[in-house]
Amino acid sequence: MSSSQPSLPDLDVAGGGMQFNVDGWEPEYGQALDMELQLAESRADVDPDIEVPQDRWRPIAVDPAVTAPRVVLFVDGVRRVDARVWIDEPIGADGVVPTAATAGVCASYAAGVVCCCEGKAHVIAVELCRGMFTIAPHATDVHTRAGTYQACFTVAKEGTPLPVTLSSAVQERLAGVELRTANRARSSLAGHVEVDDDLLVVDGPLRAGAHLDRAVGYIKSHHSEYLSRQLNSVVGSLGPRQRTPVFRMVTTWDRYSWYLRLPCAPAAPWAGVIRVEASVDLVPEQVFALANLTQVVLPRYASAEYKDARAPQNLYPIGGLEKDLRHKLGDQQLLYRALRQAAAM
Incomplete structure (x- = not known):
């Protein structure tokens, strides 16, 4: 039975073939x-x-x-867009309902700290937040049955696409949460480890x-x-x-x-x-x-290659903390449905 697939040329592996390396990280x-x-x-x-x-x-x-x-503390954070939203312009004083709307994102983000000491690793601080990020100044908090998305207003930047502006706003909020959890973790070490x-x-x-x-x-x-x-x-x-x-x-x-x-x-x-x-x-x-x-x-x-797709750079405590934080973000589909229900009310 003949095949429609073209045959591959024979490669002279031993004689001057190109040598190359494949990046160890998975393409995703x-x-x-x-x-x-x-x-x-x-x-x-x-x-x-x-x-x-x-x-x-x-x-x-x-x-x-x-x-x-004696102690090594690892700080990391994760973020996720739960839904992209459109925020209607406010109704005018004349009662006319406008047709314009402003884009926004509803995001969940969390940060935590892993403490490695005495041959063990344990999470000592976690903070979870949800926010609705937008350039619309009239935006308010979004209350859903799965939690509240706090209105986070950001300023549009000339020459910067809106999705980039909103993504940067989420990252800035996450950086602040990471800083708070790091400070809280350091405070919790009192009596747990010698100074410095x-x-x-x-x-x-x-x-x-x-x-x-x-x-x-x-x-x-x-x-x-x-x-x-x-x-x-x-x-x-x-x-x-x-x-x-x-x-x-x-x-x-x-x-x-x-x-x-x-x-x-x-x-x-x-x-x-x-x-x-x-x-x-x-x-x-x-x-x-x-x-x-x-x-x-x-x-x-x-980390080792057979355990982590981003080995060795994705250190074991950081990889484990990422998994724990992503779990704490909650089910994305559940949050998406909750946002849709809140929008319909």
Whole structure:
């Protein structure tokens, strides 16, 4: 029986075939290194001479004198759009019902903190919120049988599509919730851990939490090329648990940063590479100490490929917290039906 499918050419695997690597992350998560944006010129102002001069940049090995803190706190948040809505314009004084409407989104978002201590991990703070995000100033809270969506007014930005404006508003609210849960978690450690014997790891940029003590931002994926090609070659040459020297970078805000490779199977040059951030309010020696500490702490929580589609960057405590928070957001279909029922009343 003949087949209508074209036959594939024989490949000479042993003789000069192309060698390549497949990104370890599943396509639904994008990729750890965004090559399209990576090739774009970064607008960041970078000073690479903070720890060592750039002509002496080399991978920095783990300092054997550094010991892990008794407690490591991981902060993360999740968000989800439950429904997109249209908000009618108010009825005029003449009683005329307008036909215009403004778009909005009803979103659920939550943040939490996982405490890793004494060989165990447990959630010590969680906050769940629901909001109706819109540029309509007359919007009010939406009450449903499944909960209330608080009216969250945001300002339209010229040249920015409305969906992007609303999405940014949700992210800003989530950042505030993450900050509150982090502060609450730190307060709950009183009597649980010695002073200054913890590390706070914020999943994502440290921007909102830059004032927190002993805190670092943890960036899993890379969307911009901050360093020169010569210095990027140092990133690609990192071995497991090695880091780059600390550099200072300014975009819309100022912070210290460094790259670190987590343990992983040999693959592409940036496989398993993360970027870590620290507050610019710290003196350089404090930042260097934090950078050395992350080499000891973060690799021990790296995930394995057979357990996590975003291994090794999606650390086990963060992955577990994400699942717990998404569960707490509730059933999306139930919330969607509740919103439709509320709209019909």
